[in-house]
Amino acid sequence: MTRRTWFHQAASAVGAAIIAGITIFPLYWMLVISLLPESAVLNPRPYWIPPRDLFTVQAYVGVLIGSRFFMYMFNSVLIVTLGTTVSLILATSMSFSLAKYRVRGRTGVFYFIIWSLSLPWVVYILPIFEVVSPLGLLDTHLLMIMLYGFSGVPMFSWFALPYMIDFPDDMLDAGRIDGASGPRILAQIVTPAMKNVLTALFLLRFIWAYNDLLFSLSFTFDRAKMMLPALLELPELYGIPYARMMAGALVSIVPIIALVLAFQRNIVSGLTGRTIK
Protein backbone atom coordinates (compact mmCIF):
# COMPACT_ATOMS: atom_id res chain seq x y z
CA MET A 1 0.00 0.00 0.00
CA THR A 2 1.26 3.45 -0.78
CA ARG A 3 1.46 5.97 1.97
CA ARG A 4 -1.41 7.93 0.54
CA THR A 5 -3.90 5.07 0.40
CA TRP A 6 -2.81 4.03 3.87
CA PHE A 7 -3.64 7.48 5.11
CA HIS A 8 -6.96 7.39 3.31
CA GLN A 9 -7.86 4.07 4.94
CA ALA A 10 -7.03 5.38 8.40
CA ALA A 11 -8.99 8.59 7.87
CA SER A 12 -11.90 6.51 6.56
CA ALA A 13 -11.93 4.30 9.60
CA VAL A 14 -11.87 7.31 11.93
CA GLY A 15 -14.65 9.02 9.99
CA ALA A 16 -16.73 5.86 9.96
CA ALA A 17 -16.21 5.39 13.69
CA ILE A 18 -17.30 8.97 14.42
CA ILE A 19 -20.46 8.68 12.34
CA ALA A 20 -21.32 5.26 13.72
CA GLY A 21 -20.75 6.63 17.23
CA ILE A 22 -23.11 9.56 16.69
CA THR A 23 -25.84 7.36 15.24
CA ILE A 24 -25.64 4.77 17.99
CA PHE A 25 -25.20 7.13 20.93
CA PRO A 26 -28.88 7.71 21.79
CA LEU A 27 -29.55 3.98 21.75
CA TYR A 28 -26.49 3.36 23.88
CA TRP A 29 -27.58 6.06 26.29
CA MET A 30 -30.99 4.43 26.69
CA LEU A 31 -29.20 1.21 27.59
CA VAL A 32 -26.94 2.89 30.16
CA ILE A 33 -29.81 4.73 31.85
CA SER A 34 -32.00 1.64 31.85
CA LEU A 35 -29.37 -0.34 33.76
CA LEU A 36 -29.09 2.17 36.61
CA PRO A 37 -31.26 2.53 39.70
CA GLU A 38 -33.60 5.54 39.41
CA SER A 39 -31.65 7.47 42.04
CA ALA A 40 -28.38 7.09 40.15
CA VAL A 41 -29.89 8.49 36.94
CA LEU A 42 -30.28 11.80 38.69
CA ASN A 43 -26.60 12.31 39.13
CA PRO A 44 -25.05 15.62 37.98
CA ARG A 45 -22.12 13.60 36.72
CA PRO A 46 -23.44 11.05 34.23
CA TYR A 47 -22.14 7.50 34.17
CA TRP A 48 -20.80 6.53 30.77
CA ILE A 49 -20.91 2.89 31.76
CA PRO A 50 -23.10 1.64 34.62
CA PRO A 51 -20.64 1.02 37.50
CA ARG A 52 -20.66 -2.50 38.86
CA ASP A 53 -22.00 -1.60 42.31
CA LEU A 54 -24.95 0.30 40.77
CA PHE A 55 -25.75 -2.04 37.89
CA THR A 56 -29.30 -3.34 38.13
CA VAL A 57 -32.04 -4.75 35.92
CA GLN A 58 -34.68 -3.45 38.31
CA ALA A 59 -36.06 -1.11 35.64
CA TYR A 60 -36.72 -4.00 33.26
CA VAL A 61 -38.36 -6.00 36.02
CA GLY A 62 -40.54 -3.00 36.84
CA VAL A 63 -41.64 -2.47 33.26
CA LEU A 64 -42.06 -6.05 32.12
CA ILE A 65 -43.49 -7.62 35.25
CA GLY A 66 -44.97 -4.70 37.14
CA SER A 67 -47.13 -3.48 34.26
CA ARG A 68 -49.17 -4.85 31.40
CA PHE A 69 -46.39 -4.02 29.02
CA PHE A 70 -46.46 -7.41 27.29
CA MET A 71 -50.11 -6.95 26.50
CA TYR A 72 -49.49 -3.50 25.04
CA MET A 73 -46.63 -4.85 23.01
CA PHE A 74 -48.75 -7.74 21.79
CA ASN A 75 -51.50 -5.30 20.80
CA SER A 76 -49.03 -3.15 18.91
CA VAL A 77 -47.52 -6.02 16.98
CA LEU A 78 -50.89 -7.60 16.19
CA ILE A 79 -52.55 -4.37 15.07
CA VAL A 80 -49.59 -3.15 13.06
CA THR A 81 -49.04 -6.50 11.33
CA LEU A 82 -52.67 -6.81 10.24
CA GLY A 83 -52.93 -3.10 9.43
CA THR A 84 -49.81 -3.23 7.29
CA THR A 85 -51.11 -6.24 5.41
CA VAL A 86 -54.37 -4.44 4.69
CA SER A 87 -52.48 -1.31 3.61
CA LEU A 88 -50.26 -3.17 1.23
CA ILE A 89 -53.10 -5.11 -0.41
CA LEU A 90 -55.16 -1.97 -0.96
CA ALA A 91 -52.22 0.19 -2.03
CA THR A 92 -50.83 -2.39 -4.44
CA SER A 93 -54.18 -2.86 -6.09
CA MET A 94 -54.79 0.88 -6.37
CA SER A 95 -51.42 1.63 -7.92
CA PHE A 96 -51.74 -1.34 -10.27
CA SER A 97 -55.06 -0.10 -11.59
CA LEU A 98 -53.79 3.46 -11.95
CA ALA A 99 -50.75 2.27 -13.86
CA LYS A 100 -52.33 -0.32 -16.12
CA TYR A 101 -55.97 0.60 -16.70
CA ARG A 102 -57.51 3.44 -18.57
CA VAL A 103 -59.04 5.32 -15.68
CA ARG A 104 -61.33 8.26 -16.15
CA GLY A 105 -60.27 11.08 -13.89
CA ARG A 106 -56.84 9.59 -13.35
CA THR A 107 -55.17 12.96 -12.81
CA GLY A 108 -57.88 13.79 -10.30
CA VAL A 109 -57.04 10.64 -8.35
CA PHE A 110 -53.37 11.61 -8.42
CA TYR A 111 -54.19 15.03 -6.99
CA PHE A 112 -56.31 13.39 -4.33
CA ILE A 113 -53.46 11.05 -3.38
CA ILE A 114 -50.94 13.86 -3.11
CA TRP A 115 -53.34 15.95 -1.06
CA SER A 116 -54.11 13.06 1.30
CA LEU A 117 -50.52 12.10 1.86
CA SER A 118 -49.56 15.68 2.65
CA LEU A 119 -52.35 16.48 5.12
CA PRO A 120 -51.19 16.01 8.71
CA TRP A 121 -52.98 13.12 10.44
CA VAL A 122 -53.95 15.31 13.35
CA VAL A 123 -56.68 17.00 11.32
CA TYR A 124 -58.57 13.70 11.08
CA ILE A 125 -58.38 12.78 14.76
CA LEU A 126 -61.29 14.77 16.19
CA PRO A 127 -63.93 14.04 13.55
CA ILE A 128 -62.99 10.33 13.47
CA PHE A 129 -63.41 10.33 17.22
CA GLU A 130 -66.86 11.83 16.85
CA VAL A 131 -67.86 9.29 14.22
CA VAL A 132 -66.52 6.11 15.82
CA SER A 133 -67.50 6.66 19.43
CA PRO A 134 -71.28 6.22 18.87
CA LEU A 135 -70.44 3.07 16.87
CA GLY A 136 -68.69 1.59 19.90
CA LEU A 137 -65.44 1.28 18.00
CA LEU A 138 -63.26 3.29 20.34
CA ASP A 139 -60.44 1.32 21.90
CA THR A 140 -60.99 -1.74 19.71
CA HIS A 141 -58.45 -3.69 17.70
CA LEU A 142 -60.74 -3.48 14.69
CA LEU A 143 -60.67 0.32 14.63
CA MET A 144 -56.89 0.43 14.96
CA ILE A 145 -56.43 -2.11 12.17
CA MET A 146 -58.70 -0.04 9.95
CA LEU A 147 -56.88 3.17 10.86
CA TYR A 148 -53.42 1.79 10.17
CA GLY A 149 -54.69 -0.24 7.24
CA PHE A 150 -56.49 2.52 5.37
CA SER A 151 -54.20 5.42 6.25
CA GLY A 152 -51.36 3.82 4.32
CA VAL A 153 -53.31 3.70 1.07
CA PRO A 154 -52.39 7.09 -0.48
CA MET A 155 -48.70 7.10 0.39
CA PHE A 156 -47.99 3.49 -0.44
CA SER A 157 -49.95 3.41 -3.66
CA TRP A 158 -47.90 6.46 -4.58
CA PHE A 159 -44.66 4.69 -3.65
CA ALA A 160 -45.60 1.59 -5.64
CA LEU A 161 -46.75 3.52 -8.71
CA PRO A 162 -43.39 3.92 -10.53
CA TYR A 163 -42.73 0.19 -10.21
CA MET A 164 -46.20 -0.60 -11.51
CA ILE A 165 -45.77 1.77 -14.47
CA ASP A 166 -42.54 -0.02 -15.38
CA PHE A 167 -44.10 -3.46 -15.12
CA PRO A 168 -43.92 -5.14 -18.57
CA ASP A 169 -47.29 -5.17 -20.34
CA ASP A 170 -46.53 -8.44 -22.15
CA MET A 171 -46.73 -10.33 -18.90
CA LEU A 172 -50.17 -8.88 -18.24
CA ASP A 173 -51.39 -9.65 -21.75
CA ALA A 174 -50.46 -13.28 -21.25
CA GLY A 175 -52.82 -13.36 -18.30
CA ARG A 176 -55.55 -11.46 -20.13
CA ILE A 177 -55.50 -13.94 -23.01
CA ASP A 178 -56.02 -16.71 -20.51
CA GLY A 179 -59.12 -14.85 -19.42
CA ALA A 180 -57.90 -13.98 -15.94
CA SER A 181 -59.64 -11.08 -14.20
CA GLY A 182 -57.78 -7.98 -12.98
CA PRO A 183 -57.52 -9.05 -9.35
CA ARG A 184 -56.28 -12.47 -10.44
CA ILE A 185 -53.63 -11.01 -12.69
CA LEU A 186 -52.52 -8.84 -9.80
CA ALA A 187 -52.40 -11.74 -7.36
CA GLN A 188 -50.87 -14.38 -9.62
CA ILE A 189 -48.65 -12.47 -12.02
CA VAL A 190 -47.77 -9.04 -10.64
CA THR A 191 -47.36 -9.79 -6.94
CA PRO A 192 -44.88 -12.68 -7.33
CA ALA A 193 -42.84 -10.70 -9.85
CA MET A 194 -42.66 -7.67 -7.55
CA LYS A 195 -41.91 -9.60 -4.38
CA ASN A 196 -38.83 -7.54 -3.53
CA VAL A 197 -40.50 -4.18 -3.95
CA LEU A 198 -43.53 -5.26 -1.98
CA THR A 199 -41.39 -6.63 0.84
CA ALA A 200 -39.58 -3.32 1.01
CA LEU A 201 -42.83 -1.36 1.13
CA PHE A 202 -44.27 -3.74 3.72
CA LEU A 203 -41.29 -3.16 5.99
CA LEU A 204 -41.47 0.62 5.57
CA ARG A 205 -45.16 0.70 6.34
CA PHE A 206 -44.71 -1.65 9.28
CA ILE A 207 -41.99 0.49 10.83
CA TRP A 208 -43.90 3.72 10.34
CA ALA A 209 -47.11 2.32 11.77
CA TYR A 210 -45.33 0.64 14.69
CA ASN A 211 -43.64 3.94 15.53
CA ASP A 212 -46.77 6.07 15.29
CA LEU A 213 -47.94 7.74 18.46
CA LEU A 214 -50.83 9.96 17.37
CA PHE A 215 -53.46 7.36 16.47
CA SER A 216 -52.59 4.98 19.29
CA LEU A 217 -52.60 7.81 21.83
CA SER A 218 -55.93 9.17 20.63
CA PHE A 219 -57.91 5.98 20.17
CA THR A 220 -56.62 3.30 22.56
CA PHE A 221 -57.00 3.42 26.32
CA ASP A 222 -57.26 -0.03 27.77
CA ARG A 223 -58.32 -3.12 25.83
CA ALA A 224 -56.50 -2.28 22.62
CA LYS A 225 -53.91 -0.09 24.28
CA MET A 226 -50.66 0.09 22.38
CA MET A 227 -47.10 0.41 23.52
CA LEU A 228 -45.99 3.95 22.81
CA PRO A 229 -48.80 5.67 24.74
CA ALA A 230 -48.04 3.29 27.60
CA LEU A 231 -44.43 4.51 27.63
CA LEU A 232 -45.56 8.09 28.06
CA GLU A 233 -47.73 7.13 30.99
CA LEU A 234 -44.87 5.84 33.09
CA PRO A 235 -44.14 9.27 34.65
CA GLU A 236 -45.57 9.21 38.12
CA LEU A 237 -46.52 11.68 40.77
CA TYR A 238 -43.20 11.65 42.58
CA GLY A 239 -41.10 12.23 39.49
CA ILE A 240 -40.10 10.77 36.18
CA PRO A 241 -38.83 7.16 36.38
CA TYR A 242 -36.20 7.62 33.70
CA ALA A 243 -34.65 4.18 34.06
CA ARG A 244 -37.99 2.44 33.60
CA MET A 245 -38.93 4.72 30.74
CA MET A 246 -35.69 3.89 28.95
CA ALA A 247 -36.07 0.18 29.67
CA GLY A 248 -39.55 0.26 28.15
CA ALA A 249 -38.40 2.32 25.19
CA LEU A 250 -35.54 -0.07 24.55
CA VAL A 251 -37.78 -3.13 24.69
CA SER A 252 -40.14 -1.41 22.25
CA ILE A 253 -37.27 -0.64 19.88
CA VAL A 254 -35.64 -4.07 19.84
CA PRO A 255 -38.07 -5.73 17.37
CA ILE A 256 -37.70 -2.84 14.93
CA ILE A 257 -33.91 -2.78 15.13
CA ALA A 258 -33.86 -6.54 14.56
CA LEU A 259 -36.11 -6.10 11.53
CA VAL A 260 -33.99 -3.27 10.16
CA LEU A 261 -30.72 -5.13 10.49
CA ALA A 262 -32.17 -8.32 9.04
CA PHE A 263 -33.80 -6.63 6.04
CA GLN A 264 -31.45 -3.69 5.60
CA ARG A 265 -31.10 -4.17 1.86
CA ASN A 266 -34.86 -4.27 1.30
CA ILE A 267 -35.45 -1.20 3.40
CA VAL A 268 -32.82 0.83 1.59
CA SER A 269 -34.30 -0.09 -1.76
CA GLY A 270 -37.79 0.71 -0.50
CA LEU A 271 -36.72 4.13 0.69
CA THR A 272 -34.77 5.00 -2.40
CA GLY A 273 -37.10 3.56 -5.03
CA ARG A 274 -38.53 6.86 -6.15
CA THR A 275 -35.23 8.72 -6.18
CA ILE A 276 -33.28 6.56 -8.55
CA LYS A 277 -36.19 5.81 -10.82
Place this chain on the structure above:
Amino acid sequence: MKQNRSLFLLLWVPFLTFFIMFTLPLLYGVWLSFFDRRGLFVGLANYFQVFSDDRFWNSIGFTVRYALIVTVTMTILSLLISVSINQITLGQGVVKSTMLIPWAISLTAWGLVGRIIFSQQFGVINWTLLRLGLIESRLPWLSSGGYARLAVYLSRILKDVWFGVLLFLVARQSIPREYYEEAIVSGANPLQTFRMITVPLLGNTAVYVGTILLIFALQEFDMVYALTAGGPGSATNTAAVSIYRHGVLFGNYEYGTALATVWSMFISVLVVLIFVPVQMKGVRR
Protein backbone atom coordinates in the same frame (compact mmCIF):
# COMPACT_ATOMS: atom_id res chain seq x y z
CA MET B 1 -68.27 -4.81 -18.39
CA LYS B 2 -65.69 -7.15 -16.95
CA GLN B 3 -63.10 -4.41 -17.16
CA ASN B 4 -65.41 -2.19 -15.11
CA ARG B 5 -65.83 -4.76 -12.40
CA SER B 6 -62.08 -5.26 -12.13
CA LEU B 7 -61.54 -1.55 -11.98
CA PHE B 8 -64.14 -1.15 -9.27
CA LEU B 9 -62.45 -3.78 -7.12
CA LEU B 10 -58.91 -2.69 -7.81
CA LEU B 11 -59.22 1.07 -7.78
CA TRP B 12 -62.41 2.26 -6.20
CA VAL B 13 -62.55 -0.13 -3.25
CA PRO B 14 -59.14 0.98 -1.89
CA PHE B 15 -60.03 4.56 -2.72
CA LEU B 16 -63.31 4.31 -0.84
CA THR B 17 -61.75 2.74 2.26
CA PHE B 18 -59.58 5.81 2.66
CA PHE B 19 -62.29 8.20 1.58
CA ILE B 20 -64.84 6.85 4.05
CA MET B 21 -62.45 6.42 6.95
CA PHE B 22 -60.60 9.72 6.61
CA THR B 23 -61.88 12.18 4.02
CA LEU B 24 -65.58 12.03 4.92
CA PRO B 25 -64.92 12.51 8.65
CA LEU B 26 -62.65 15.42 7.74
CA LEU B 27 -65.51 17.07 5.85
CA TYR B 28 -67.85 16.24 8.73
CA GLY B 29 -65.34 17.97 10.99
CA VAL B 30 -65.55 21.10 8.84
CA TRP B 31 -69.35 20.94 9.28
CA LEU B 32 -68.98 20.47 13.06
CA SER B 33 -66.79 23.53 13.30
CA PHE B 34 -69.86 25.72 12.62
CA PHE B 35 -71.59 24.54 15.81
CA ASP B 36 -70.99 25.08 19.48
CA ARG B 37 -70.72 22.57 22.27
CA ARG B 38 -74.49 22.20 22.68
CA GLY B 39 -74.96 21.59 18.96
CA LEU B 40 -76.30 25.06 18.17
CA PHE B 41 -75.33 26.58 14.87
CA VAL B 42 -72.98 29.47 15.54
CA GLY B 43 -71.75 30.24 12.04
CA LEU B 44 -68.22 31.52 12.03
CA ALA B 45 -68.00 32.12 15.77
CA ASN B 46 -65.44 29.35 16.29
CA TYR B 47 -63.36 30.82 13.50
CA PHE B 48 -63.46 34.31 15.02
CA GLN B 49 -62.16 32.70 18.16
CA VAL B 50 -59.44 30.93 16.15
CA PHE B 51 -58.37 34.16 14.50
CA SER B 52 -57.97 35.90 17.83
CA ASP B 53 -56.19 32.92 19.39
CA ASP B 54 -52.59 34.10 19.56
CA ARG B 55 -51.38 30.81 20.96
CA PHE B 56 -52.66 28.91 17.95
CA TRP B 57 -51.06 31.35 15.50
CA ASN B 58 -47.84 31.08 17.46
CA SER B 59 -48.02 27.32 17.15
CA ILE B 60 -48.54 27.59 13.38
CA GLY B 61 -45.66 30.04 13.21
CA PHE B 62 -43.48 27.68 15.20
CA THR B 63 -44.44 24.68 13.07
CA VAL B 64 -43.58 26.50 9.85
CA ARG B 65 -40.32 27.78 11.25
CA TYR B 66 -39.48 24.36 12.64
CA ALA B 67 -40.36 22.61 9.38
CA LEU B 68 -38.28 25.02 7.29
CA ILE B 69 -35.28 24.97 9.63
CA VAL B 70 -35.09 21.21 9.99
CA THR B 71 -35.87 20.50 6.33
CA VAL B 72 -33.31 22.91 4.92
CA THR B 73 -30.65 21.93 7.46
CA MET B 74 -31.23 18.24 6.98
CA THR B 75 -31.23 18.45 3.18
CA ILE B 76 -27.96 20.40 3.00
CA LEU B 77 -26.30 18.51 5.82
CA SER B 78 -27.29 15.13 4.45
CA LEU B 79 -25.87 16.02 1.03
CA LEU B 80 -22.55 16.96 2.62
CA ILE B 81 -22.44 13.94 4.92
CA SER B 82 -23.31 11.55 2.10
CA VAL B 83 -20.52 12.92 -0.08
CA SER B 84 -18.07 12.40 2.79
CA ILE B 85 -19.35 8.90 3.49
CA ASN B 86 -18.92 8.12 -0.17
CA GLN B 87 -15.20 8.79 0.31
CA ILE B 88 -15.01 6.29 3.16
CA THR B 89 -13.39 3.09 2.00
CA LEU B 90 -12.92 1.27 5.28
CA GLY B 91 -16.10 0.79 7.30
CA GLN B 92 -18.65 2.15 4.84
CA GLY B 93 -20.83 -0.92 5.30
CA VAL B 94 -20.89 -0.45 9.07
CA VAL B 95 -21.89 3.18 8.71
CA LYS B 96 -24.66 2.30 6.29
CA SER B 97 -26.12 -0.15 8.81
CA THR B 98 -25.90 2.10 11.85
CA MET B 99 -27.43 5.00 9.92
CA LEU B 100 -30.73 3.17 9.81
CA ILE B 101 -30.88 2.89 13.59
CA PRO B 102 -31.87 6.48 14.45
CA TRP B 103 -34.29 6.42 11.56
CA ALA B 104 -35.93 3.23 12.87
CA ILE B 105 -36.35 4.40 16.46
CA SER B 106 -39.78 5.88 17.14
CA LEU B 107 -39.94 9.64 17.55
CA THR B 108 -41.58 8.95 20.90
CA ALA B 109 -38.65 6.97 22.28
CA TRP B 110 -36.30 9.53 20.73
CA GLY B 111 -38.10 12.34 22.55
CA LEU B 112 -38.03 10.43 25.82
CA VAL B 113 -34.29 9.81 25.73
CA GLY B 114 -33.91 13.48 24.77
CA ARG B 115 -35.52 14.44 28.07
CA ILE B 116 -32.67 12.93 30.03
CA ILE B 117 -29.89 13.83 27.58
CA PHE B 118 -30.97 17.49 27.56
CA SER B 119 -31.79 17.58 31.28
CA GLN B 120 -30.41 20.74 32.90
CA GLN B 121 -29.04 19.11 36.05
CA PHE B 122 -28.44 15.53 35.00
CA GLY B 123 -28.00 15.66 31.24
CA VAL B 124 -24.93 14.46 29.42
CA ILE B 125 -24.95 17.42 27.04
CA ASN B 126 -24.63 20.05 29.75
CA TRP B 127 -22.05 17.97 31.54
CA THR B 128 -19.93 17.61 28.39
CA LEU B 129 -20.19 21.28 27.46
CA LEU B 130 -19.25 22.19 31.02
CA ARG B 131 -16.25 19.89 31.02
CA LEU B 132 -15.08 21.24 27.68
CA GLY B 133 -15.34 24.73 29.14
CA LEU B 134 -17.78 25.89 26.47
CA ILE B 135 -20.35 27.02 29.00
CA GLU B 136 -20.01 28.34 32.53
CA SER B 137 -23.32 27.23 33.94
CA ARG B 138 -25.76 24.53 32.93
CA LEU B 139 -28.07 25.60 30.12
CA PRO B 140 -31.83 25.36 30.68
CA TRP B 141 -32.35 23.20 27.57
CA LEU B 142 -35.91 22.21 28.25
CA SER B 143 -37.04 24.93 30.62
CA SER B 144 -36.45 28.10 28.61
CA GLY B 145 -38.33 28.77 25.38
CA GLY B 146 -35.36 29.54 23.15
CA TYR B 147 -33.26 26.61 24.28
CA ALA B 148 -36.22 24.25 24.16
CA ARG B 149 -36.82 25.18 20.52
CA LEU B 150 -33.16 24.59 19.79
CA ALA B 151 -33.34 21.21 21.54
CA VAL B 152 -36.35 20.26 19.42
CA TYR B 153 -34.59 21.26 16.17
CA LEU B 154 -31.40 19.42 17.15
CA SER B 155 -33.19 16.24 18.19
CA ARG B 156 -35.13 16.05 14.97
CA ILE B 157 -32.13 16.80 12.80
CA LEU B 158 -29.96 14.19 14.53
CA LYS B 159 -32.66 11.59 14.06
CA ASP B 160 -33.69 12.09 10.48
CA VAL B 161 -30.66 13.55 8.73
CA TRP B 162 -29.55 9.94 8.15
CA PHE B 163 -32.64 9.24 6.10
CA GLY B 164 -31.52 11.98 3.69
CA VAL B 165 -27.92 10.78 3.81
CA LEU B 166 -29.01 7.33 2.75
CA LEU B 167 -31.07 8.59 -0.17
CA PHE B 168 -28.27 10.87 -1.35
CA LEU B 169 -25.71 8.12 -0.94
CA VAL B 170 -27.63 5.71 -3.12
CA ALA B 171 -28.24 8.42 -5.71
CA ARG B 172 -24.59 9.48 -5.60
CA GLN B 173 -23.43 5.93 -6.12
CA SER B 174 -25.67 5.58 -9.15
CA ILE B 175 -23.87 8.43 -10.94
CA PRO B 176 -21.60 6.83 -13.55
CA ARG B 177 -17.97 6.74 -12.49
CA GLU B 178 -16.88 8.00 -15.93
CA TYR B 179 -18.20 11.48 -15.17
CA TYR B 180 -15.76 11.80 -12.33
CA GLU B 181 -12.88 10.30 -14.30
CA GLU B 182 -13.61 12.80 -17.05
CA ALA B 183 -13.51 15.61 -14.50
CA ILE B 184 -10.13 14.49 -13.19
CA VAL B 185 -8.75 14.28 -16.72
CA SER B 186 -9.89 17.80 -17.49
CA GLY B 187 -8.17 18.97 -14.33
CA ALA B 188 -11.11 19.91 -12.12
CA ASN B 189 -10.44 20.14 -8.39
CA PRO B 190 -12.69 18.22 -5.94
CA LEU B 191 -14.73 21.32 -5.10
CA GLN B 192 -15.41 22.03 -8.77
CA THR B 193 -16.34 18.41 -9.36
CA PHE B 194 -18.76 18.59 -6.46
CA ARG B 195 -20.33 21.80 -7.75
CA MET B 196 -20.45 20.92 -11.45
CA ILE B 197 -21.31 17.21 -11.33
CA THR B 198 -22.55 15.99 -7.96
CA VAL B 199 -24.88 18.87 -7.07
CA PRO B 200 -26.70 19.13 -10.43
CA LEU B 201 -27.10 15.37 -10.76
CA LEU B 202 -28.45 15.06 -7.26
CA GLY B 203 -30.91 17.90 -7.81
CA ASN B 204 -33.91 15.62 -8.23
CA THR B 205 -33.00 13.66 -5.15
CA ALA B 206 -32.63 16.89 -3.19
CA VAL B 207 -36.10 18.04 -4.20
CA TYR B 208 -37.56 14.65 -3.31
CA VAL B 209 -35.75 14.47 0.04
CA GLY B 210 -36.69 18.05 0.81
CA THR B 211 -40.40 17.65 0.11
CA ILE B 212 -40.76 14.37 1.97
CA LEU B 213 -38.92 15.77 4.99
CA LEU B 214 -41.11 18.86 4.82
CA ILE B 215 -44.30 16.80 4.77
CA PHE B 216 -43.13 14.84 7.81
CA ALA B 217 -41.90 17.93 9.65
CA LEU B 218 -45.22 19.75 9.22
CA GLN B 219 -46.87 16.74 10.91
CA GLU B 220 -44.62 17.02 13.96
CA PHE B 221 -46.41 15.62 16.95
CA ASP B 222 -44.77 12.53 18.44
CA MET B 223 -41.31 13.81 19.28
CA VAL B 224 -42.37 17.18 20.61
CA TYR B 225 -45.09 15.56 22.67
CA ALA B 226 -42.60 13.16 24.25
CA LEU B 227 -39.74 15.65 24.63
CA THR B 228 -41.34 18.92 25.75
CA ALA B 229 -45.10 18.31 25.47
CA GLY B 230 -45.19 21.71 23.75
CA GLY B 231 -43.58 23.50 26.68
CA PRO B 232 -42.21 25.33 28.45
CA GLY B 233 -45.45 27.31 28.33
CA SER B 234 -46.29 26.96 24.68
CA ALA B 235 -42.83 27.65 23.29
CA THR B 236 -42.57 24.42 21.31
CA ASN B 237 -46.25 23.89 20.61
CA THR B 238 -46.65 22.62 17.07
CA ALA B 239 -49.96 22.93 15.23
CA ALA B 240 -50.59 19.22 15.74
CA VAL B 241 -49.93 19.40 19.49
CA SER B 242 -52.19 22.45 19.71
CA ILE B 243 -55.07 20.72 17.94
CA TYR B 244 -54.62 17.55 19.97
CA ARG B 245 -54.59 19.51 23.22
CA HIS B 246 -57.75 21.45 22.47
CA GLY B 247 -59.70 18.62 20.95
CA VAL B 248 -58.67 15.56 22.92
CA LEU B 249 -57.25 16.78 26.23
CA PHE B 250 -59.55 19.76 26.87
CA GLY B 251 -62.53 18.25 25.04
CA ASN B 252 -63.28 21.33 22.91
CA TYR B 253 -64.27 19.31 19.85
CA GLU B 254 -65.88 22.14 17.94
CA TYR B 255 -63.08 24.58 18.55
CA GLY B 256 -60.53 21.84 17.85
CA THR B 257 -62.17 21.04 14.52
CA ALA B 258 -62.09 24.72 13.58
CA LEU B 259 -58.35 24.73 14.30
CA ALA B 260 -57.95 21.54 12.28
CA THR B 261 -59.86 23.07 9.37
CA VAL B 262 -57.65 26.15 9.33
CA TRP B 263 -54.54 23.97 9.49
CA SER B 264 -55.71 21.68 6.67
CA MET B 265 -56.50 24.70 4.47
CA PHE B 266 -53.00 25.97 5.11
CA ILE B 267 -51.44 22.63 4.15
CA SER B 268 -53.72 22.40 1.12
CA VAL B 269 -52.26 25.67 -0.15
CA LEU B 270 -48.79 24.15 0.19
CA VAL B 271 -50.03 21.06 -1.65
CA VAL B 272 -51.10 23.16 -4.61
CA LEU B 273 -48.00 25.35 -4.58
CA ILE B 274 -45.26 22.83 -3.80
CA PHE B 275 -46.20 19.19 -3.41
CA VAL B 276 -48.32 18.66 -6.52
CA PRO B 277 -45.81 20.19 -8.96
CA VAL B 278 -42.94 18.23 -7.38
CA GLN B 279 -44.72 14.90 -7.06
CA MET B 280 -46.42 14.93 -10.47
CA LYS B 281 -43.01 15.10 -12.12
CA GLY B 282 -42.53 11.39 -11.51
CA VAL B 283 -45.79 10.44 -13.23
CA ARG B 284 -45.74 12.60 -16.34
CA ARG B 285 -43.03 11.63 -18.72
